[in-house]
Amino acid sequence: MRKLYGKAIALLLTCICCTLTLHAENIDLTKLLPKGKSNMGRSVTSINGEHVLLVFSKGEGKTTPSNYGYVRLYNGNAMTLKAEKTIKKITCHFLKSSKEPIPEKDEVNITNGTLDKDNVWKGSAKEMSFYFYPPKGKTFALESVEVDYEEEGGQPDTKPDENKPKTEEIITDIVSFKKMEDNKVATLSLNNATVLGCNGMELFVEDNTALIRMLLTESGSWQRGDVVSCEVRGAYEDNAGLPTIKRIEKMSIKKISRKKIEAIYVASEQLSTHINKWVRTTFVPNKNVQLANLSTGAKCQVYDGAEVECEAIVAKQGSTLLLYPITSQDVTINFYDDKTNIYGDAQNVNINIKHSLKQEVYNTLSLPVTLTDAEVKAVFGKTTIVATFVEVKGEEVIFQHTYNGMLAGEAYLVKPQTDMETIFIPQTRVKTQPENGNKPFVGTLNVTTPPTASYYINKQYKLQPFYGNQQLKAFKGYFCNIGNAEGKTIVINKTTNGIEKTIIQNNYSPQPEIIYNLNGQRMVLKRNALSKGVYIINGRKTLLK
Known part of the structure; x- marks a missing residue:
């Protein structure tokens, strides 16, 4: 009998294990x-x-x-x-x-x-x-x-029909789909819809009635302006004011054609009248208007006080308006060289600096972001030269070519490839700016009144003092803490040992000069009659402009 009981228990345990498996x-x-x-x-x-x-x-x-x-x-x-x-x-x-x-x-x-x-x-x-x-x-x-x-034939963890209705419900326009209860599943069938954008795992489309966001199970590659027909089955959700299809069970999207689309411009004070619309606007984030940070979408971040220009979908959550960018490329922070700029922490945003630079001239420049050498070339041109301050030696203020990019807040000499009215830097990061400290060459990120005994570079590339309460624009550089600085000449070395040295001058000296070209031929013409280029003048390599 004991053996019989033992076999029964063993069989029961086996059945339990099989059931669990x-x-x-x-x-x-x-x-x-x-x-x-x-x-x-x-x-x-x-x-x-x-x-x-x-x-x-x-x-x-x-x-x-x-x-x-x-x-x-x-x-x-x-x-x-x-x-x-x-x-x-x-x-x-x-x-x-x-x-x-x-x-x-x-x-x-x-x-x-x-x-x-x-x-x-x-x-x-x-x-x-x-x-x-x-x-x-x-x-x-x-x-x-x-x-x-779930056990087959058993009770599911969710209520019957919560995820799958007994009969297929097909809705043929977005505004009707938005009228469903949250978490109800149905099929949205559209014959002619326009793609507003896709950031990988999110697809935004609109028909002639409304727009909606779709949370994809696989990365999509649709582009803004694609005209599509689609059939998407999933659950509806009002996600923080943004109409959304989630838990997609099936999806079929076919591209029909393409067309050019643009977001309508709406002033920031009129955003509340454009809920669930795709708009272009400029605003300053505050307690009433904020940029939404989609967890699966455009992972960009801005800060209160910044001037933000963006294309986004307007939503309302409580008393706050939320702007949902479709991609991080749709968000730009504007900075100005003649206004007060607010700085904070921002990431995955474009920045647009309203500040001009002259072609083939060494401009003092300080940026609010850090750039690699490749990014410098992409922003300012492939032939751009960047020089960093090294030391003051005698009557020379020595700079040296650098290929290590540019650090945020630091001052440099930059010779861009072309004239620039604005500086546009895509997809970068802004940080709260530290104090410049006690440096000889200081960058400005706001309009600044340099302290007493400060100097700028004049047209002859020599140091000249500021007089009175002269102001300096943002995104430039000035010199201070240099003894007997007035009249010192800017010199740029191409190499670390200073063998290849260029003294930058735009005018000519009244002293008699002996001039050779780089082939060793003595030039008969005077300096002001020579074409632009590099010459040996009184034993020094000199760049004429």
Whole structure:
């Protein structure tokens, strides 16, 4: 009898284990990924479980998820679960190290619902997408994914018909789709809609009735101005005032043609009359009007007090107007050389500086952002020369060519390729500006009255003192803390040892001069009759302009 009971208990435990296996599985990536040194660092695209497929992609990031014995996830990477059964719970397990932390709140976004502090999702879906945003310079290390399924024939975790109606409901215009209750699922079928923009995981379209945002499960490549027909099935949500289709179950979008579209200009004080419209405006962020920071979309940030020019969708949340940019390229902060500029922390924005520079002339220049050498060439031209202050030596103020870009707030001499009325720098970062300190060459980021015993560079490229309370425009540079500075000459070295030295002068000296060209031929003509170029004058290499 004991043996009989023992066999019965063993059989019962086996049945329980089988039942649990049917309703849950653990996809252990550390066991399923290819092993060996040759596979380390290779891209990971998909992993098969028993009832679910894990699809990995770079999403809106630049680097594809990689195999390091686990799946290394980079900024913007996506993971989509496509299951045969209805999923009720997903648990993501991560390895932890100094360079690969455990994700925290807001560092993982999903298409339906949210993750708790233990990276667990609960709900009801057959397809789910995760988007990962590790801290700057870090990655996430995903080692396994646990998936729990709803019992077949059992009670789902969500109410019947919450995610899928018994009959297919098809709506043929956006304004009618917006009248649905939040989280209700239906199909939006449009014969002629216009794409306002796509930033990878978000698609914005409008028909002749309204506009709507679609949260995509895979990165899209539609462009502003595409005319499309589409059929999209998903749940409606009023997301902070922005009409949205989420939890997309199926989507078919076909491009028909293209057309040129432009956002209508609306003054900032009139924005409240254009709710859910795509507009172009200029405003100063404050408690009443703010730039929205979409978690899966245009990841740009501005600060209160900045003059912001943008194309965005107007939404209302409580008493605050929110401006949703479709892409970060649609947001620009304006600065002026004759007005007071406010500085703070901004990222992924364009900046437009209303300040002119002369071609083929060394202009003093200070910028509110840091640029690499490649960015300097992109902004000012490929032949641009940047020189940085080195020292004062005798009667010379010595500068040297630099190829290390430009630091925010520092003063430089810049010779651009062409005349410039404005300086436009795309997709950069602005920071709160530090004090210049006690430096000989000082940059200005606002209109400034230089202190006593300060100097500017005159047309002869010599130092000349400011008189009285002269003001200097923003984005320029001046000299101070230099003894007996008046009349000292600006000299620019091309090399660190100073062998190739250019004294920059625009007028000629009254003293007798012996002039040679670079071929060693003595010139008969006087300096003011010579063509522009570099000559040896009284034993020194000199640039004539």
